Amino acid sequence: MTGLLRGPTLWFTERTLVSRFITESSLGRRVVDRFVAGDDLEAGMAAARSLHTLGIRAMLDHLGENVESAAQAAAATDGYVQALKRIQETPDIDCNISVKLTQLGLDVSTEMCAENMERVLQTAKSADRALLVMIDMEARQYVDPTLHMYLGLRDRYPNVGVCLQAYLRRTRDDAHRIGGPGVIIRVAKGAYLEPPGVAFRTRREVRRSFAAITASLLARGSVVHVATHDPALIQGAQRFIRNRSISNRRYEFQMLYGIRRDLQQALVREGEPVRVYIPYGTHWYPYLTRRLAERPANVWFFLSNLLARGG
Numbered sequence: 001m002t003g004l005l006r007g008p009t010l011w012f013t014e015r016t017l018v019s020r021f022i023t024e025s026s027l028g029r030r031v032v033d034r035f036v037a038g039d040d041l042e043a044g045m046a047a048a049r050s051l052h053t054l055g056i057r058a059m060l061d062h063l064g065e066n067v068e069s070a071a072q073a074a075a076a077t078d079g080y081v082q083a084l085k086r087i088q089e090t091p092d093i094d095c096n097i098s099v100k101l102t103q104l105g106l107d108v109s110t111e112m113c114a115e116n117m118e119r120v121l122q123t124a125k126s127a128d129r130a131l132l133v134m135i136d137m138e139a140r141q142y143v144d145p146t147l148h149m150y151l152g153l154r155d156r157y158p159n160v161g162v163c164l165q166a167y168l169r170r171t172r173d174d175a176h177r178i179g180g181p182g183v184i185i186r187v188a189k190g191a192y193l194e195p196p197g198v199a200f201r202t203r204r205e206v207r208r209s210f211a212a213i214t215a216s217l218l219a220r221g222s223v224v225h226v227a228t229h230d231p232a233l234i235q236g237a238q239r240f241i242r243n244r245s246i247s248n249r250r251y252e253f254q255m256l257y258g259i260r261r262d263l264q265q266a267l268v269r270e271g272e273p274v275r276v277y278i279p280y281g282t283h284w285y286p287y288l289t290r291r292l293a294e295r296p297a298n299v300w301f302f303l304s305n306l307l308a309r310g311g
């Protein structure tokens with residue numbers, strides 16, 4: 001979905017009544033279960049294993065964002081260190097992780113967040129085969145600090161990558177600045193509510209930006225994670241890759257847990273590298289609201305059930 005319905009949908013999901021309904025009702029739990037693997041790391045690993053049997057790679061996301069204390073940031077870091085060790089014990093499964101800098105304390109202190117990130121990256125590097133640590137991109141006020149932190153780390157840690165959001169008007173320039181041979185970049189449309197001066201509004205503009213950024217990163221030798229469920233963008237990327245004979249070590253198609261499983265498997269059948277982003281943990285509400293905002297049908301489903309129950 002482009003920005004048009006994202007605002008009203010996020011407003012709707014922020015209402016107390018709605019958040020209570022979603023977090024406390026069995027219907028709400030069923031929807032959460034569609035998008036979130038479960039409450040703990042073992043649930044994330046179980047999802048990774050079942051995707052592995054389908055030929056799909058995994059990326060674990062320990063849910064959480066915008067922590068407000070050093071203790072919370074340390075706990076989130078511990079969670080990721082534990083996840084990395086668990087992945088290292090399971091070498092048959094192709095799995096990496098994705099982190100949010102605000103979960104590692106970016107709102108509390110940049111220095112502390114950098115230290116937490118170093119701990120995560122050191123752990124990821126300590127295996128025979130270094131595990132990839134991707135940095136999610138969050139709302140617009142975090143783009144500069146996130147890219148700054150990423151650029152400060154990547155010379156020492158070749159196993160770090162970052163997400164760029166195609167809906168931001170600035171991203172083509174960012175991609176030009178940070179892209180290059182071997183640099184690992186995830187391209188996603190972007191999931192936050194941003195003002196029109198900052199972000200493209202229409203589906204057409206966002207698609208055009210996504211396609212242009214993906215093509216320019218691939219052309220310049222970057223490793224590109226094409227993170228979308230949009231068939232038009234996937235097919236466009238496939239054409240570009242085929243025309244340029246780009247090796248399948250230089251790209252992956254990535255999708256979110258529970259979304260377009262049919263498309264994930266169709267791509268695997270075509271021989272494409274596919275990875276699924278698997279969120280787990282108990283702090284799932286903000287993640288879920290973004291997934292609801294991407295598809296108004298998800299919200300109308302809730303609304304009609306709320307009304308049927310007399311609000």
Ligand SMILES: Cc1cc2nc3c(=O)[nH]c(=O)nc-3n(C[C@H](O)[C@H](O)[C@H](O)COP(=O)(O)OP(=O)(O)OC[C@H]3O[C@@H](n4cnc5c(N)ncnc54)[C@H](O)[C@@H]3O)c2cc1C
Pocket residue numbers: 001002135136137138163165186188189190191192227228229230231254255256259260276277290291292294295298
């Ligand atoms: C691996 C991965 C990592 C991501 N990381 C980030 C990040 O770090 N920062 C960030 O801002 N965003 C991130 N995103 C989210 C992304 O920005 C989009 O919000 C999201 O992928 C939906 O956009 P789309 O490209 O799938 O296209 P859309 O046009 O939104 O969707 C295309 C089709 O996919 C299906 N679909 C998409 N979303 C849903 C849904 N929620 N429920 C049901 N069906 C759906 C529908 O069939 C829809 O028609 C990530 C996405 C992926 C796949």
